[in-house]
Every structure is written in C-alpha cells, then in structure tokens.
Amino acid sequence: MPDATPTTGLELRSLIKKNGELELSLAKVPVPEPADDQVVVKVEATPINPSDLGLLLGPADMKNAAASGSGEGIVVKAKVPEASLPLLAARLDQPMPVGNEGAGTVVKAGKSDEAQALKGKIVSMIGGAMYAQYRLIKARDCQALPSGTTAAEGASWFVNPLTALGMTETMKREGHKALVHTAAASNLGQMLNRICLEDGIGLVNIVRSPAQAKILRDAGAKQVCDSTEAGFTGKLAQALAETGATIAFDAIGGGRLASQILACMEMAITRSASDYSRYGSSVHKQVYIYGSLDPGPVELVRNYGMAWGVGGWLLTPFLQKIGRADQQRLRERVARSLKTTFASHYTRTISLPEALRLENIALYSKRATGEKFLINPNKAG
Amino acid sequence: MPDATPTTGLELRSLIKKNGELELSLAKVPVPEPADDQVVVKVEATPINPSDLGLLLGPADMKNAAASGSGEGIVVKAKVPEASLPLLAARLDQPMPVGNEGAGTVVKAGKSDEAQALKGKIVSMIGGAMYAQYRLIKARDCQALPSGTTAAEGASWFVNPLTALGMTETMKREGHKALVHTAAASNLGQMLNRICLEDGIGLVNIVRSPAQAKILRDAGAKQVCDSTEAGFTGKLAQALAETGATIAFDAIGGGRLASQILACMEMAITRSASDYSRYGSSVHKQVYIYGSLDPGPVELVRNYGMAWGVGGWLLTPFLQKIGRADQQRLRERVARSLKTTFASHYTRTISLPEALRLENIALYSKRATGEKFLINPNKAG
Numbered sequence: 001m002p003d004a005t006p007t008t009g010l011e012l013r014s015l016i017k018k019n020g021e022l023e024l025s026l027a028k029v030p031v032p033e034p035a036d037d038q039v040v041v042k043v044e045a046t047p048i049n050p051s052d053l054g055l056l057l058g059p060a061d062m063k064n065a066a067a068s069g070s071g072e073g074i075v076v077k078a079k080v081p082e083a084s085l086p087l088l089a090a091r092l093d094q095p096m097p098v099g100n101e102g103a104g105t106v107v108k109a110g111k112s113d114e115a116q117a118l119k120g121k122i123v124s125m126i127g128g129a130m131y132a133q134y135r136l137i138k139a140r141d142c143q144a145l146p147s148g149t150t151a152a153e154g155a156s157w158f159v160n161p162l163t164a165l166g167m168t169e170t171m172k173r174e175g176h177k178a179l180v181h182t183a184a185a186s187n188l189g190q191m192l193n194r195i196c197l198e199d200g201i202g203l204v205n206i207v208r209s210p211a212q213a214k215i216l217r218d219a220g221a222k223q224v225c226d227s228t229e230a231g232f233t234g235k236l237a238q239a240l241a242e243t244g245a246t247i248a249f250d251a252i253g254g255g256r257l258a259s260q261i262l263a264c265m266e267m268a269i270t271r272s273a274s275d276y277s278r279y280g281s282s283v284h285k286q287v288y289i290y291g292s293l294d295p296g297p298v299e300l301v302r303n304y305g306m307a308w309g310v311g312g313w314l315l316t317p318f319l320q321k322i323g324r325a326d327q328q329r330l331r332e333r334v335a336r337s338l339k340t341t342f343a344s345h346y347t348r349t350i351s352l353p354e355a356l357r358l359e360n361i362a363l364y365s366k367r368a369t370g371e372k373f374l375i376n377p378n379k380a381g
Numbered sequence: 382m383p384d385a386t387p388t389t390g391l392e393l394r395s396l397i398k399k400n401g402e403l404e405l406s407l408a409k410v411p412v413p414e415p416a417d418d419q420v421v422v423k424v425e426a427t428p429i430n431p432s433d434l435g436l437l438l439g440p441a442d443m444k445n446a447a448a449s450g451s452g453e454g455i456v457v458k459a460k461v462p463e464a465s466l467p468l469l470a471a472r473l474d475q476p477m478p479v480g481n482e483g484a485g486t487v488v489k490a491g492k493s494d495e496a497q498a499l500k501g502k503i504v505s506m507i508g509g510a511m512y513a514q515y516r517l518i519k520a521r522d523c524q525a526l527p528s529g530t531t532a533a534e535g536a537s538w539f540v541n542p543l544t545a546l547g548m549t550e551t552m553k554r555e556g557h558k559a560l561v562h563t564a565a566a567s568n569l570g571q572m573l574n575r576i577c578l579e580d581g582i583g584l585v586n587i588v589r590s591p592a593q594a595k596i597l598r599d600a601g602a603k604q605v606c607d608s609t610e611a612g613f614t615g616k617l618a619q620a621l622a623e624t625g626a627t628i629a630f631d632a633i634g635g636g637r638l639a640s641q642i643l644a645c646m647e648m649a650i651t652r653s654a655s656d657y658s659r660y661g662s663s664v665h666k667q668v669y670i671y672g673s674l675d676p677g678p679v680e681l682v683r684n685y686g687m688a689w690g691v692g693g694w695l696l697t698p699f700l701q702k703i704g705r706a707d708q709q710r711l712r713e714r715v716a717r718s719l720k721t722t723f724a725s726h727y728t729r730t731i732s733l734p735e736a737l738r739l740e741n742i743a744l745y746s747k748r749a750t751g752e753k754f755l756i757n758p759n760k761a762g
C-alpha cells in the first residue's frame with residue numbers, strides 16, 4: 001500500500017505576544033515519521049470543549065477581534081487586557097498548539113508490535129495539539145475504538161466522560177451520598193444524569209430555562225430545578241432534603257448560585273436538626289467550581305454556618321490523585337458505553353479554517369449550553 | 382470555714398423569640414450543690430470574644446436596639462431579620478446562656494478527690510454559660526492555673542490561644558510551610574505572631590492601618606502588609622514569595638481580600654514557574670475564613686487558576702479532628718506561657734449589667750480590632 005499521507009499538515013496555533021496581542025493562525029508543519037513506539041493519526045474529529053477555550057483564546061477580548069486573510073491563511077487578532085499578562089508569563093511569545101482530545105485513523109505506525117497493531121485503526125487520543133491534521137503520538141497513549149465506532153463518536157471520549165465520572169467518584173471519596181450539578185443540560189450534564197440513573201445516585205440538576213429542564217426530564221432526571229423559576233430556592237432546598245446532597249459541581253462560577261446552593265443545603269440540614277449550634281450545622285457542605293460560564297466574581301453570602309468549602313476542581317489533578325488502576329477502571333467503563341451513556345452530541349462540524357472564522361468564534365466562545373462544535377481538521381473548507 | 386456563697390446568682394440569657402425579637406436579660410438562678418465529681422466556680426473573668434457574639438446577639442439589628450429597666454433588671458430588645466429565622470429554628474423561644482470561656486475561684490467542691498483538690502484554687506474553664514456569677518462544672522473540665530496567675534490572666538486561656546495554635550497546626554497538616562493572617566493586629570493576631578517567631582514559621586500579617594502595622598512591627602513581626610497602603614498587592618505578592626505562604630486565615634470575610642490573597646499567592650508562584658499551564662499553577666492555595674468582621678459577601682475573582690479553596694474554619698471541629706493527645710499537647714503549651722506568648726489584653730472590665738448597656742454593646746458588637754472587653758460577673762455595677 002503506497003503511503004498517501006502528505007508531507008505537511010495544518011496545525012492551529014494560539015500565540016499571545018508580550019505586547020498583549022492574541023494571534024490565532026494555521027501553521028503548515030511537516031508530518032513526522034513515527035519512532036518505533038509511535039503512530040501518526042489523521043485527526044478526523046476533535047471537540048471544542050470549554051476546557052479548550054482557556055488555551056485557545058486566553059482572556060482576550062474576542063468581541064473586538066479582527067480577522068484577515070482567507071482559507072488556510074486566515075489570521076485572527078484580539079487584545080488581551082494588560083492586567084492578565086503577568087499570569088500568562090510562561091506562555092508569552094510562544095505559539096501554543098491547542099485541542100485536548102480527538103480521534104482519527106492511524107496512517108503511519110512505528111516498528112513495534114504495539115504500533116503496528118494500530119495501523120488503519122480508528123483511535124481516540126488525549127494530550128493536546130489535536131486541532132491539527134496529523135498528530136504524532138505514542139501507541140500506548142491511543143485507545144483503539146470498538147469496531148463500528150466512528151471518529152466522531154470517539155472524539156469526546158475523555159474530558160466529558162471522565163469529568164462526569166470524576167464527580168460521582170469525588171462525591172463518594174469525600175463522604176457525600178448525593179450531588180448537585182449546575183448548567184445541568186450540557187452534554188456533560190446529560191452524561192452525568194445517565195451515570196447517576198445507572199448507578200442509583202441522587203442528583204439534583206440545576207438549569208437556567210424551561211427548555212433545559214425539559215431536556216433533562218425527558219432523559220429521566222428525577223430532580224430538576226430551574227433557577228429562573230419563581231420559588232427556586234424553596235424547590236432546591238426540598239430537592240436537597242429529598243436526596244441528601246451535600247456536594248455540588250458548578251460550571252457557572254460567577255454570581256450567587258454557589259452561595260445559594262450552600263444556603264439551601266444548610267436549610268435542608270437544619271430543617272431536621274434538633275440542637276441549635278451558633279455556628280450552623282456541623283455537616284460539611286462543598287461546592288466545586290469546575291467551569292466558568294459566568295467569569296464574574298463568585299459571591300459567597302455565608303448564611304450557612306462554618307462547615308463549608310468552595311474550591312476549584314480540575315480533571316487532571318483528580319486523575320493523578322486516584323492513581324492508575326482506578327483511572328483504568330473509569331476509562332474502560334467509558335469505552336464500553338461510548339454510544340449510550342457517554343455519547344456526545346454536536347450542533348455542527350467545522351474545518352480548521354472555519355474554526356478561526358469570527359462568526360464561529362462568537363458562537364463557541366459564548367460557553368453557552370446548547371452549541372457544541374466538532375472540528376474535523378481533514379474536512380475541506 | 383462557713384460557706385459564704387449566696388444561694389442565687391445572675392446568669393446572662395439570650396432569647397430569640399419565634400416572632401423575631403431578641404431579648405437579653407439577667408436571670409437569677411439558684412447556685413447548685415456540686416455532685417461528687419463537680420465543682421462550683423465563682424466566675425471572676427470571662428472575655429467577650431467575637432466567637433461569643435453569634436450566640437449573644439445572633440443576626441439582630443443592634444443599631445436599633447432598645448433597653449429598659451436598670452441594674453440587674455436591665456432588658457435589651459432588638460429585631461432579628463425575618464429571613465434569618467429559619468436558620469435559627471433550633472434556638473427559637475429557648476433562653477440561651479452565653480460565654481465560651483472564663484476563669485474564677487472554686488467555692489464549692491464535690492466529694493471526689495479530684496474535686497476536693499481544686500477547692501479554693503483559681504481555674505480556667507471552657508464550655509459555655511460563663512457569663513454568670515457561678516458556674517457548675519466537672520472537676521476534670523477545669524484547668525488549675527499555675528500559682529500567681531489571676532483569673533483575669535487565665536480567662537482567655539482557650540479560644541484565642543488554641544485558635545492561633547490551630548492555625549499553625551492546620552498549616553503543617555495540610556502541607557504548607559508558611560501562612561498569612563488578616564486583621565493581624567488583634568489579640569489573636571499578636572499571639573499568632575509570637576507563636577510564629579518562637580517556632581520559626583513564616584507569617585505574613587495583613588493589617589488595615591499604619592497604627593496596626595506599628596503594633597506588629599514593634600512586636601518583631603517580619604512581614605507586615607497594610608491593605609490601605611498604595612501598592613498593597615505588589616508588596617503582598619513579594620512577602621508571599623519570600624515566605625512561600627500558600628495558606629491564609631482570614632478574620633474579615635466580606636469583600637475581596639480573600640481573593641486578593643489567592644491572586645497574590647498565584648503571582649508569587651508563577652513568577653518562578655517555567656511551564657505555562659492554562660489552568661494556572663498546580664500549587665494548592667487555601668484561604669480559611671474563621672471570622673466575619675465584614676459580614677458582607679466574599680467576592681472571589683478567580684484570577685488564580687483552579688488549584689484553590691476557600692472555606693470556613695472553626696476551632697471545635699479542628700480539635701475533634703486532631704484527637705485528645707494532640708489537644709493536650711497544645712493546652713499544656715498554653716498553660717506554660719499564659720503570661721507571655723498567650724497573654725491577652727483588655728481595654729475594659731465590666732459587670733454583667735454593664736454588658737447589657739447599649740453603649741457597651743455598640744462598642745463590642747463592632748467586632749473592631751482595638752476594643753476588647755472582659756466581664757467580671759462578680760463585679761458590682
């Protein structure tokens with residue numbers, strides 16, 4: 001079989017310059033030859049996750065971004081606020097490849113048995129630089145997909161599924177018996193709902209519209225609270241009392257929602273309390289903020305005693321903490337149910353040049369539930 | 382020796398009624414006879430700590446409080462906002478005795494050797510209901526003071542000393558090497574400064590005036606940052622870089638100080654970082670809020686990556702967590718240095734009726750660094 005792979009491929013680059021200018025472009029890079037234990041994957045599907053936007057766009061002001069050039073030559077420029085630059089010191093003036101996860105076909109394989117075994121297979125990958133036509137990667141870092149699974153079906157195999165599983169695992173490890181999720185109609189939220197239904201775990205879904213509430217109720221969710229509805233906090237406290245949830249995972253961040261959740265948890269707990277404690281209940285209430293749909297400040301009103309915590313939650317440190325054996329257990333569960341429990345849904349599939357078009361950036365940078373983009377770097381356009 | 386103890390004594394009571402009215406008064410209660418393992422202590426010194434105010438005043442609006450009666454018959458009334466009542470359910474319509482800690486002379490002792498050994502001795506106590514002329518307590522819950530130590534010197538033997546020691550212990554247990562303290566010129570803050578100097582622990586003191594900065598510098602503090610000074614965050618980041626502090630104990634709560642501390646910690650860490658991470662540094666940064674000098678909302682700006690936590694910190698759960706042996710070790714350290722490292726200073730000593738005078742309540746309920754009241758329940762007035 002002659003090698004039909006071209007000698008160069010496109011790779012998306014995000015550069016923040018010392019002067020505060022963000023520049024997005026497509027670099028033409030050589031397609032490398034794999035070492036013995038490596039393969040080259042033709043990337044056919046890679047999602048734009050909220051977790052990719054931090055590296056892709058940084059804190060740049062995308063509302064005033066400008067594009068020039070066309071097709072593969074497109075270049076987007078935007079301004080990063082000066083106050084953010086000190087925190088970006090380590091990436092300044094370095095073009096960064098982007099894209100946490102993806103899937104595609106192995107088109108070149110090194111000499112090792114492990115690499116050769118993957119030749120022609122569709123595999124999923126994690127590790128960055130997936131917004132590229134070709135990705136060099138170690139064979140052992142690829143996950144071969146079950147036959148009949150497409151690259152598009154396997155593209156979001158890692159971040160969302162393991163984040164959702166990470167939430168129920170964290171809940172158990174920290175001694176809670178049920179959990180709360182916000183922005184719960186997202187792809188991730190629907191996945192978490194399916195996991196909790198399968199595992200018999202109490203889940204309180206908080207959404208921000210009647211349409212989102214319907215998505216979850218149609219998917220069998222038992223507890224759905226719409227924060228835009230009158231009497232929201234009363235209904236939330238009731239759902240918390242029924243499930244006993246004392247830990248929440250919040251994708252929104254800014255505003256008072258985290259504080260409301262803690263207050264409603266305390267209300268649900270003290271409702272059944274017999275002794276008064278001047279410091280509130282002694283039951284620890286926890287909110288982990290894992291996203292930032294609202295980048296404004298988190299406001300904590302603290303009307304819930306002293307036994308509370310709010311903090312950042314991130315997948316990678318969680319996986320490091322649980323160790324290799326437990327990671328493997330979670331990964332295998334995902335691979336088994338990629339078309340059911342862990343299925344993702346995309347609203348559109350775009351090419352690399354399309355990923356840099358301002359009208360598309362405006363949509364995916366909104367971080368709004370409802371829009372979900374998949375890039376096919378080998379799609380023409 | 383004839384028993385000169387009267388048959389009744391005064392006890393301060395805080396009552397929040399179901400209708401939202403707070404009522405403070407002095408009840409005349411019988412002085413009980415001790416059981417075999419108990420003693421009766423004539424309370425001669427008991428501090429008004431910020432940690433007493435929650436039970437004493439609750440969330441009542443003290444600015445519009447009214448007093449009636451005089452002397453022992455004084456009664457103070459104030460209004461609790463209706464929104465707070467659900468959280469107070471367990472104390473409504475129950476008169477609560479107040480006062481966490483105190484010291485005095487053992488005037489009656491039960492038959493056991495342990496109780497008899499304390500007769501006539503000056504002891505320190507913890508356990509509530511100390512704003513009273515006489516306190517019945519188990520002999521083993523009393524700490525006999527070294528001879529030459531007065532009740533006033535031993536009154537604040539528990540809450541502030543063990544809270545300050547709890548901070549350095551928590552720092553070590555959670556893997557940090559230096560710490561930050563806010564409202565650092567308080568009695569507690571000065572104590573923490575002396576502990577850190579003794580133990581060679583890096584401490585960054587944050588204060589809110591040049592006068593407070595001077596108090597700490599005169600006491601030998603190495604790192605003092607005045608948040609009212611120009612260039613505060615730059616100086617704070619520098620102090621954090623020099624000490625390596627990644628945990629803070631915050632007495633203030635409301636506002637952006639906790640967030641500023643986390644941002645300055647991140648700045649100090651990334652200053653020396655070689656690799657860029659889109660999620661900020663992987664070093665966990667923690668702020669524990671243990672007080673509420675500003676009862677407004679905590680605002681978290683989140684310009685410090687994902688490895689952060691903010692939470693409530695309280696002495697009692699901390700002591701429960703470390704267990705009896707470690708508690709004993711900390712208590713003994715306090716007893717050894719009550720006149721030096723763990724000395725408290727009071728701005729005035731008042732009687733029980735004086736504790737209910739509106740002009741005094743206005744001062745001690747301000748929760749401001751600088752004023753510190755000691756009650757002597759057996760002082761005339």
